Amino acid sequence: MPADLLSGFNLCGHILRNRLGVAPMTRMSSVADPEVSLFKTKAEWQGLIQLLAAESIDAVSVSTYDFRAPGFDSDLTVAQLTRAVTDLPLMICGKIHDRDSAQAALEHADIVLAAKSFLLNPNFVADVREGKALPLHKSSGANVAYMPTPLP
Numbered sequence: 001m002p003a004d005l006l007s008g009f010n011l012c013g014h015i016l017r018n019r020l021g022v023a024p025m026t027r028m029s030s031v032a033d034p035e036v037s038l039f040k041t042k043a044e045w046q047g048l049i050q051l052l053a054a055e056s057i058d059a060v061s062v063s064t065y066d067f068r069a070p071g072f073d074s075d076l077t078v079a080q081l082t083r084a085v086t087d088l089p090l091m092i093c094g095k096i097h098d099r100d101s102a103q104a105a106l107e108h109a110d111i112v113l114a115a116k117s118f119l120l121n122p123n124f125v126a127d128v129r130e131g132k133a134l135p136l137h138k139s140s141g142a143n144v145a146y147m148p149t150p151l152p
């Protein structure tokens, strides 16, 4: 039974009020190829996660474009592949845009993250709390965030 999206979570002593967070958004350019990956197989991916988990890390955040998509050469999502080899707190993102998709993503993760929905809707958390129907934003909508040159 997945946890409720609006329930709290103790992340290594930091008490989170709910399980919805902001996905990584540090990239300055929208030129990104979702097909590019350092890993070709699930074994390579899971091997890296096992190496990281043996170190002193607090959580694993998986920055994907679609949390429902199968990972690598498998029928499982990247969250499922990751969960299979570690019990560390796990965060997932990609096409989480409303209450239902956020709750569904908690099936195999502890915290769910969104990028475009936070970027393009300042009321995102309140809207999710209310269970409003919310749009799935296109990548082109995020172009407002990109700058031609890095910040000094």
Ligand SMILES: Cc1cc2nc3c(=O)[nH]c(=O)nc-3n(C[C@H](O)[C@H](O)[C@H](O)COP(=O)(O)O)c2cc1C
Binding pocket: 023, 024, 025, 026, 027, 028, 063, 064, 065, 066, 093, 094, 095, 096, 113, 114, 115, 116, 117, 119, 142, 145, 146
């Ligand atoms: C403006 C912007 C910058 C991003 N920068 C990064 C980044 O630096 N590192 C990263 O792993 N993902 C980055 N992403 C990808 C997001 O973390 C996320 O994987 C992706 O947008 C899918 O989530 P969404 O459907 O909620 O937008 C960026 C996304 C956006 C919109």
